[in-house]
Amino acid sequence: MYIVLVYDVGEKRVGKMLKLCRQYLNWIQNSVFEGEISEVKLKELKAKASLIMDQDTDSLIIFKSREQRWLDKEVIGLTKNDTDHFL
Amino acid sequence: MSKTYYLFNPGRLSRKDNTLKFTPIDADGNESPPKYIPVEDVSQFYVFGNLDANSALFTFLGKQNVAVHFFDYYEHYTGSFMPKDYLLAGKMQVEQTRAYLRKSARLELARTFVEGGANNMLRNLRYYHNRQRDLDLPLTAIENHISQIPLATDVAALMGTEGNIRQNYYAAFDNIINGFEMGNRTKQPPSNEVNALISLGNMLCYTACLDQIYHTQLNPTISFLHEPGTRRYSLALDIAEVFKPILVDRLVFSVLNKKQLQAKDFDINLNRCILKPHARQAFVKAWDEKLRETIQHRSLGRSVSYKHLIKLECYKLAKHILRIEPYKPFKAWW
Numbered sequence: 289m290y291i292v293l294v295y296d297v298g299e300k301r302v303g304k305m306l307k308l309c310r311q312y313l314n315w316i317q318n319s320v321f322e323g324e325i326s327e328v329k330l331k332e333l334k335a336k337a338s339l340i341m342d343q344d345t346d347s348l349i350i351f352k353s354r355e356q357r358w359l360d361k362e363v364i365g366l367t368k369n370d371t372d373h374f375l
Numbered sequence: 376m377s378k379t380y381y382l383f384n385p386g387r388l389s390r391k392d393n394t395l396k397f398t399p400i401d402a403d404g405n406e407s408p409p410k411y412i413p414v415e416d417v418s419q420f421y422v423f424g425n426l427d428a429n430s431a432l433f434t435f436l437g438k439q440n441v442a443v444h445f446f447d448y449y450e451h452y453t454g455s456f457m458p459k460d461y462l463l464a465g466k467m468q469v470e471q472t473r474a475y476l477r478k479s480a481r482l483e484l485a486r487t488f489v490e491g492g493a494n495n496m497l498r499n500l501r502y503y504h505n506r507q508r509d510l511d512l513p514l515t516a517i518e519n520h521i522s523q524i525p526l527a528t529d530v531a532a533l534m535g536t537e538g539n540i541r542q543n544y545y546a547a548f549d550n551i552i553n554g555f556e557m558g559n560r561t562k563q564p565p566s567n568e569v570n571a572l573i574s575l576g577n578m579l580c581y582t583a584c585l586d587q588i589y590h591t592q593l594n595p596t597i598s599f600l601h602e603p604g605t606r607r608y609s610l611a612l613d614i615a616e617v618f619k620p621i622l623v624d625r626l627v628f629s630v631l632n633k634k635q636l637q638a639k640d641f642d643i644n645l646n647r648c649i650l651k652p653h654a655r656q657a658f659v660k661a662w663d664e665k666l667r668e669t670i671q672h673r674s675l676g677r678s679v680s681y682k683h684l685i686k687l688e689c690y691k692l693a694k695h696i697l698r699i700e701p702y703k704p705f706k707a708w709w
Contacts, residue, residue: 307392310411324378329415373380374660375397375410 290356291330293321295337297346304340308333314371322371324356377418379663383656385425390435400427417441419586421579423450423655442589444582449564449649450571452578455608457589464592470696471597478529484695484702485530485600488616489537491704493521495620496544498707499628503551513547530600537600537616544620552631554638564647569627571641571648572658576623577615579662584618585611587686593693614688617704622681626665630658673708 293313297305302319309315312333313323325333330350337348353359382388386399386407395412414435419442426445433456436443443456474480497517504510520540527533541560548557548569557569565571585608588595598609600616630636640654650658669678672687679687688705695702 307394310392310413311394312413312415314413314416315411323413323416325416369410373378374656375380375382375384375386375399 289327289330290324290353290359291322292351292353292359293348294351295319295346295348297341297348301340301342301346305337308336308340314369316369316371377416379419379421380412380417381421381423381656381659381663382426383423383652387427388420388432389428390432393435395432395435414439414441419444421582421659422446423659442586444586446578449647450575450578450655451563452582455582455585460589462590462592467592467693467697468594470698471594474696475597475599475603481599482527482530482533484692485533485613486524486527487702487704488600488613489533489540490521490524491617491706492537492620493517493524493540494704494706495617496540496624497521498709499620499624500544500547500551503547503628508550510547510550513543516543530602533600551628555631564649566646567643567648568636568638568641569631571650572627572630572636573623575650575655575658576627576662577619579659580619580623581611581615583622583666583682584614584685587682588614588689590686591689591693593689593696614685614692617688618681618685621705621707622662622665626658626661630661635661 291313293309295305295309296319305319306315309321312325312329313321316322334348334350341348382397384399385401386397389396389398391411394414395417396409397412398409399407401407417439422443422445433443436456437458440458440461442458445453445455447453474484497514500510500514500517504514517540520536520543523536524533527536545557545560552569555569556567558567560573561567561570562574565574585595588608588610593610595608595610597603598613601609601612603609636650636654636657640651640657642649642651666682667680669680670684671677672679672684675687684705691700691702694700
């Protein structure tokens with residue numbers, strides 16, 4: 289499945305969250321990630337994320353799509369990072 | 376589905392925060408902003424540019440089961456970093472060796488590889504024959520050689536037949552590809568555009584096969600058609616034999632006939648021809664798309680990608696070796 293993940297966590301935990309998400313997804317903007325991920329890996333990611341988060345103040349939102357092609361993406365202004373696998 | 380990452384730019388790949396960081400470096404040694412690669416989404420790396428790395432990275436890649444394939448400046452395959460085997464099976468190993476040692480068993484397998492490859496070559500030629508290219512001559516010649524396959528008494532003779540088939544097959548290329556002359560098949564170095572593309576494509580096909588073998592319990596060093604040598608994964612050559620016509624040759628025909636690559640995309644000097652960097656990238660991109668293309672599998676009744684098809688071939692071979700089901704090479708039917 290293809291997901292877009294955004295988080296809003298306290299300043300202290302931002303770094304940890306960033307590092308965690310980088311292992312699974314492509315960074316596209318501050319606190320926004322996207323990428324192909326399997327059911328199991330997403331579960332793993334969610335479990336790890338909830339250990340970092342403070343459930344009372346932080347939030348994490350995941351938008352799911354079955355495949356990348358069912359998702360239209362439009363960027364206005366600067367593309368901070370593209371998710372190409374040809375580097 | 377984890378992805379294959381292709382590194383064309385020179386740069387430094389390192390382990391950072393338990394994931395991968397790629398820092399491209401330009402010709403003057405200036406670093407561009409780093410790019411983080413989600414390690415959980417990587418199945419393997421193909422490295423075409425210069426890569427800086429340290430052992431900490433390879434330890435990490437080994438743990439994550441990520442292989443790295445290296446190619447030199449002239450697109451020759453130089454070698455692979457393979458993580459340690461994770462699917463170990465003594466029984467498979469013993470049976471595979473036994474199949475190699477028993478002359479009749481080895482010959483039988485070698486035959487099927489040649490047959491499979493030849494059949495797929497015929498498919499390609501027939502496709503173009505039906506599109507008003509005159510390929511009568513190579514078609515009958517190849518059919519003749521195919522009828523010789525069951526008569527071969529040893530692997531060397533089989534290799535000879537295979538060589539004859541291939542010669543006739545390549546001779547037909549001039550008739551199929553518009554605007555390019557292939558002439559003889561030359562490698563190390565390839566002398567013209569078509570040869571250069573075939574060389575690069577074969578290399579990619581070979582590594583794709585190697586990678587799929589890695590995910591099965593087969594041992595990549597014990598082969599049947601090709602002589603198992605030292606320092607090479609010759610089983611990948613055997614399996615590539617079946618897939619080269621379907622994957623590589625068709626891709627070469629289509630990129631040249633659709634003019635995705637043109638004469639200006641190649642560098643010809645002295646007696647060697649190589650692809651210019653952007654052309655190489657374009658071809659590898661086309662290759663990646665090809666591997667992800669799906670077909671409706673007849674006996675499985677669902678669609679499978681070409682990449683997965685290679686793995687299925689490995690499974691079939693494993694079944695043959697364990698004497699569960701005789702191996703039939705994959706034959707294209709379209």
